[in-house]
Amino acid sequence: MRIPIQSVTPETGHAEVCGFVHEVRDLGGLAFFLIRDRTGILQVTIPKKKVSEAVIAAAKAVSRESVVRISGVIKAVEKAPGGRELIPETFEIISLAETPLPLDVSEKVSVELDTRLDGRFLDVRRPRVAAVFAIRSAAMHALNDYFHREGFISITTPKIVAAATEGGTELFPIAYFDKEAYLNQSPQLFKQMMMAAGLEKVYEIGPIFRAEEHNTTKHLNEATSIDIEVSYADHTEVMRILEDVLVKTYEYVDKTCSDHLANMDITDFAVPKGPFPRLPYCEAIEIAAKKIDEPIKFGDDIGSAAERAIGAEMGGHYFIVDWPSEIRPYYAMPYENDPTICKAFDLMHPRMELSSGAQRVHNHDQLVQQIAKKGLNPESFDFYLKPFRYGMPPHAGWGLGADRLIMTMLGLSNVREAVLFPRDMHRLVP
RNA sequence: GCCCAGGUAGUGUAGUGGCCUAUCAUGAUUGCCUGUCACGCAAUCGACUCGGAUUCGAAUUCCGACCUGGGCGCCA
Numbered sequence: 001m002r003i004p005i006q007s008v009t010p011e012t013g014h015a016e017v018c019g020f021v022h023e024v025r026d027l028g029g030l031a032f033f034l035i036r037d038r039t040g041i042l043q044v045t046i047p048k049k050k051v052s053e054a055v056i057a058a059a060k061a062v063s064r065e066s067v068v069r070i071s072g073v074i075k076a077v078e079k080a081p082g083g084r085e086l087i088p089e090t091f092e093i094i095s096l097a098e099t100p101l102p103l104d105v106s107e108k109v110s111v112e113l114d115t116r117l118d119g120r121f122l123d124v125r126r127p128r129v130a131a132v133f134a135i136r137s138a139a140m141h142a143l144n145d146y147f148h149r150e151g152f153i154s155i156t157t158p159k160i161v162a163a164a165t166e167g168g169t170e171l172f173p174i175a176y177f178d179k180e181a182y183l184n185q186s187p188q189l190f191k192q193m194m195m196a197a198g199l200e201k202v203y204e205i206g207p208i209f210r211a212e213e214h215n216t217t218k219h220l221n222e223a224t225s226i227d228i229e230v231s232y233a234d235h236t237e238v239m240r241i242l243e244d245v246l247v248k249t250y251e252y253v254d255k256t257c258s259d260h261l262a263n264m265d266i267t268d269f270a271v272p273k274g275p276f277p278r279l280p281y282c283e284a285i286e287i288a289a290k291k292i293d294e295p296i297k298f299g300d301d302i303g304s305a306a307e308r309a310i311g312a313e314m315g316g317h318y319f320i321v322d323w324p325s326e327i328r329p330y331y332a333m334p335y336e337n338d339p340t341i342c343k344a345f346d347l348m349h350p351r352m353e354l355s356s357g358a359q360r361v362h363n364h365d366q367l368v369q370q371i372a373k374k375g376l377n378p379e380s381f382d383f384y385l386k387p388f389r390y391g392m393p394p395h396a397g398w399g400l401g402a403d404r405l406i407m408t409m410l411g412l413s414n415v416r417e418a419v420l421f422p423r424d425m426h427r428l429v430p
Numbered sequence: 431g432c433c434c435a436g437g438u439a440g441u442g443u444a445g446u447g448g449c450c451u452a453u454c455a456u457g458a459u460u461g462c463c464u465g466u467c468a469c470g471c472a473a474u475c476g477a478c479u480c481g482g483a484u485u486c487g488a489a490u491u492c493c494g495a496c497c498u499g500g501g502c503g504c505c506a
Contacts, residue, residue, distance in 0.1 A: 028463035
């Protein structure tokens with residue numbers, strides 16, 4: 001019976017382990033093989049005079065990163081890594097790895113991201129890379145767990161949609177039998193319809209697709225979005241939920257992922273402290289105007305340089321609130337006393353935007369007006385507007401970028417590092 | 431889409447007109463070595479993205495294509 005390498009201790013006695021050949025050091029009469037599985041690394045020591053011919057033959061034939069099954073006696077040896085080593089009785093090569101390898105798993109020489117992504121399966125064999133995805137998994141678990149505890153209903157909305165109803169971003173057209181269809185840019189309209197369905201609190205973690213021809217370290221053409229929508233809530237209530245779930249996700253990673261963080265050499269993992277500052281848009285552009293050369297006025301988008309300047313000033317996570325209505329989508333609720341600004345917000349990390357959300361317009365006629373004001377045709381929104389005519393609770397929600405969450409949490413320099421198989425302008429394979 | 435920087439052994443690099451039969455590390459192959467842990471030692475192998483131009487001579491200069499990295503724009 002195979003046992004995980006982590007559970008091999010000096011007291012184990014007899015053990016069978018399976019894994020990849022991490023490194024080979026042949027000293028002549030004595031050879032050391034490091035065997036690696038997901039849980040750790042075990043030294044297999046072969047004193048050539050004391051093991052069978054079959055073991056020696058296999059040890060000679062095997063190459064680095066081959067898959068092997070080895071069984072034998074565990075000896076407590078102080079000078080061995082982990083204080084124990086395995087003396088093999090059997091040494092089976094299950095799957096021989098070709099040589100040379102497309103990239104160095106043992107990290108003796110550095111590898112460029114492009115090469116890593118081309119050989120992603122080998123890249124992920126490196127403990128520091130596997131750690132990213134173990135932590136991502138833990139973070140996703142914490143998010144799901146939070147939403148279930150708080151009474152959210154998990155939903156799945158279509159990724160194939162009929163029309164580019166939301167405006168803004170470019171969509172990927174696809175062939176759908178004899179019809180024109182698109183990959184969905186966001187679950188926005190569907191999660192709002194679920195408020196009319198009476199589900200009250202919903203969330204979805206799923207893919208979104210954007211056909212923007214951007215080429216940056218923080219954009220992807222296929223991303224994972226964490227979306228919620230809550231009935232009878234306003235923007236302040238969903239902001240509270242957002243900072244709460246973010247802090248709890250960090251706490252869970254901090255509590256359960258110490259080994260993975262150590263594998264990534266992260267020694268200063270810090271759980272952010274809520275509540276996060278609420279910075280009105282007007283004040284945000286004032287900070288930016290003082291620090292950067294480009295002029296910035298009410299109604300302008302906050303560009304990358306401004307974003308970084310404000311982030312440096314704020315130091316940690318913060319919200320930008322009270323955005324100009326003209327630069328937010330039609331479904332954002334304007335303030336009653338000043339409709340030039342609206343109940344929309346962005347959650348910012350000092351490095352970039354993580355999330356945006358708002359209280360939504362729930363009145364049908366107001367929504368039709370706002371759609372028209374944005375230069376869009378309300379008639380093409382019929383499937384979306386219909387639920388607003390039969391009783392729509394007031395509601396609010398947000399969408400949070402999962403990939404950027406992991407990127408900023410772990411200090412990754414490129415969002416592609418947080419995604420197993422990233423899709424960008426140039427990469428469609430693997 | 432625009433701007434900038436690049437493309438040299440499997441991997442990461444040095445080399446800016448002749449000193450290049452192209453550097454170093456890692457790797458691969460073979461041999462030696464009984465406590466390695468970036469093992470050591472010896473030998474061997476392996477590369478100038480593609481096409482055109484300039485030149486007596488091009489990895490190096492120029493033009494085009496393709497590819498990569500970064501920045502910007504765009505991105506409810």
